[in-house]
Amino acid sequence: MHETDEISELSKKNQKLFNRIQGQIEYCYNCQPYDEGEPVWIHGDRTEISELLYDYNVPENLHELFARNLSCRCGTSDFYPFSEIGLKTKYEIELDRHFEFAKRKYGKPLSEFKNLIIKHPFLSLDCKIARDIKKEIEAKKLPVETVSGEFYRCRKVENDIAFETKDLMLAPIGIPKEGRFNHSGQSHLYLSKEKDTAKAEILGDTEKSRLVWIQKIDIKKPIENILDLTFDWTMMTLSTHALLIALHTGGYLSCIKDNEGNWRPDYFITRFIMDCAKKAGYNGIKYESARSYIGDNIVLFHYSAENIISEEPPVIETFVPDSNEYPILYDCDLFEDKSFGDI
Numbered sequence: 257m258h259e260t261d262e263i264s265e266l267s268k269k270n271q272k273l274f275n276r277i278q279g280q281i282e283y284c285y286n287c288q289p290y291d292e293g294e295p296v297w298i299h300g301d302r303t304e305i306s307e308l309l310y311d312y313n314v315p316e317n318l319h320e321l322f323a324r325n326l327s328c329r330c331g332t333s334d335f336y337p338f339s340e341i342g343l344k345t346k347y348e349i350e351l352d353r354h355f356e357f358a359k360r361k362y363g364k365p366l367s368e369f370k371n372l373i374i375k376h377p378f379l380s381l382d383c384k385i386a387r388d389i390k391k392e393i394e395a396k397k398l399p400v401e402t403v404s405g406e407f408y409r410c411r412k413v414e415n416d417i418a419f420e421t422k423d424l425m426l427a428p429i430g431i432p433k434e435g436r437f438n439h440s441g442q443s444h445l446y447l448s449k450e451k452d453t454a455k456a457e458i459l460g461d462t463e464k465s466r467l468v469w470i471q472k473i474d475i476k477k478p479i480e481n482i483l484d485l486t487f488d489w490t491m492m493t494l495s496t497h498a499l500l501i502a503l504h505t506g507g508y509l510s511c512i513k514d515n516e517g518n519w520r521p522d523y524f525i526t527r528f529i530m531d532c533a534k535k536a537g538y539n540g541i542k543y544e545s546a547r548s549y550i551g552d553n554i555v556l557f558h559y560s561a562e563n564i565i566s567e568e569p570p571v572i573e574t575f576v577p578d579s580n581e582y583p584i585l586y587d588c589d590l591f592e593d594k595s596f597g598d599i
Contacts, residue, residue, distance in 0.1 A: 538557070
């Protein structure tokens, strides 16, 4: 009999019991680092499967059947009752609760906010979540960053005109199209921390390769008070703001699937956040690229032109993206929870 068939032959009560136990297993001996052939247990609360089975009052005559049908997230299966596994730690359980709290508190309101702002862009503050976002930004409840050092800007090579540094700096007011953190005609300085990120940002979805102008820029003196909207799942803690978790989980800071031509509804919430941050006195925003795994972007509102230095002229480089290396990183259709809804 196939192992999965063994579980289907159990009573409904025991099937439900098996599924509850399966949901507890996070790690096993194959998930741990090894030293001289022995696992060094660092992931999860270590226990034997038999102890877990006893905790759930599984009849002893079912222990071997349960054990051989249980599996770890890494793919390891066919355990014995005495096999060691790792359960979620108390801290991991608390993180899960924090994540679920973010979804419950902000998931549906953010979805409703996007629907409102698409239909009535100038009535954003009619929505409570919009007022909450504004209040949290003004109260400095979200992370703040200081930026300095080397950054990059890119433009496509469209003709035989040779660009100078000034052609890759801040565009004049009235020229820029609506962007993730600027209104149409509003001039903000977008920079990427990595050269390849700057290149990936200017490519359209269907473009495979092309020549680009690349300009290295140095921020000589640190620019403080940058609203940090970046998010690393591996670094999430209980102090990570629930609003930031919800904004990222729903793709509200990075989706571009609904943008078409001059109609860019996926930028409405980010531009609202920009307005709040700018009014609250932030000098810019740090955010993740929607098109590259490496490096972050910043957009600057307030800065001294003398502090943004370009000591070398721009150069032309050929950019040939690897389709696996430069995907559209955030596809809103991939989010299972629809209540959660670049430069």
